[in-house]
Amino acid sequence: MSKVTPLVPLIKSQYAIAFIDILKQIDDDIYPTIAKAQLPENILDIEHDYVPQLPLINLLNIIGEKAGPDKYSQLIWQACRQVFIPSYIDKIKHAKTLEQALDEFCVFFNRESTHSTVKLRHLFGRHWLIREHRFSKELLADFREHFILTFMIELVRGLTQRQWSPKEIVLTTDSIDKLKQSLLIDDSQFYVNRSVTGISLSSEELAHPIKLKLGWHKTQTEQPLKPTLFADSLKQALKPYLGLGRLPIESAASILGIEVRTLQRRLKVENASYSNIVENILFNQACEMMTDRNIPISRIASSLGYSDLPHFSRAFKRITGLSPRAYRRQHS
Known part of the structure; x- marks a missing residue:
């Protein structure tokens, strides 16, 4: 049996915005920090489905270092209570007990996550809500795991x-x-250096009736489908970074936290290439811009990294079958 190629770890962009809102509370000029974390420069200007996970981990670490442990704990607690937890509680429709609600939560979380799995497990006479991670232990250290644990307890x-x-x-x-x-917990027993993050729950606690707080419910928008192939997950990860033109493969590998050769090898397994993926994303952007007659075609070409209009026109016709002007006449 062939080995399944792992996906690029992604985070929904709405959650990335929540972390940036945290940053705004401790930093008057957020953009140097956004750049340092390797997040897209235009993350607040353009809507995307996902952003890569590693820059978000970088951002959490920077926020933690800037804020200090007490302020950081307060900020992530606030984000959990105001953004993350309500977004999941709003999806719970049928549960009557805590166990049923956590089962529903696990389904929703695992359906959208490309990097972690949440399970309600019954082990060694105890019940556990655990989160298994698909990234290195080093990336979980301190601030990242602090957030995960805060989320689980506050859920x-x-x-x-x-x-x-x-x-x-x-x-x-x-x-x-x-x-x-910082977690406002009493008399909890900690077990460290384990392979997962988790909290224990008794049978009595799991049978506790749930109460869905009024005012937490928000209108749900249609959720993007989780990528199933590495190439598709890479495309989702790259989209936010290509608004200003092409991104060298070395830069992409750095943002994703993998080696260039690893990235190329995983794409080759799926008969894909980095250059083709980038070109596909850029030309989808070009087609969207082409419907706006107020944007000159020359500006569209330069925004995609083409030095002259004829070069862009030939590439555009090769991919779409139409010249830029013909495409604009049909779609605007």
């Missing part, structure tokens, strides 16, 4: 509408002192 608190703390917590890291102080 249970939000569903049951009570101040609750897990009896046991498992972590991939061994940094527990700051977590104990």
Whole structure:
């Protein structure tokens, strides 16, 4: 059996915006930090379905370092309660108990996630809500795992509408002192250096009726389909970065946290190439811009990295079968 090529880890862009809103609370000029984290420069200007996960991890680490442990804890708690948890609770329609609600949450989360899996497991006489990660342990250290644990605890608190703390917590890291102080938890037993992040739940807690807080529900927009191939996940990851033209493969590999040869090898397995993916994204953008007659074709060409209009016109006709002017006449 052939080995399945792993997908590019992605985060929904609406959640990336939530992290940037956190950054705004501690930094008057957010754009140097956005650049340092390797997020797209235009992330606040153009809507995209996803952004790569690694720049978001970079951003969390920078926020944590800038804010300090106490302020960071307050900020991510605020984001969880105001953005992340309501977005999932709003999807829960049929559950009556905490266990049923967590089962529904796992389905929703796993359906959209390309980088982690959440499960409600029954192990060694205990019940656990665990999150298995598809990235290196080093990327989970400190600020990232702090956010994950905050989310899990606040999800249970939000569903049951009570101040609750897990009896046991498992972590991939061994940094527990700051977590104990910042998570507002009482008498929890920590197990460190494990392969997953998780919290324990008793049978009585799982049977607790849930309470869906009024005012948390928001209008749900149609969700993008999760990519199933590496090439498709790469295309989703690159889209936010190509608004200003071509992105060298070395830059893309750095943003994604993988080697250039690894990126090329994974694409080759799927009979795809980096240059073709970039060209496809750029020309989809070109076709969208072409419908606006107020944008000169020469400007569209230059925005895609073409030095002259004839070169762009030949490439455009090769891909679409029409010259730029003919395409514009048909679609605008």
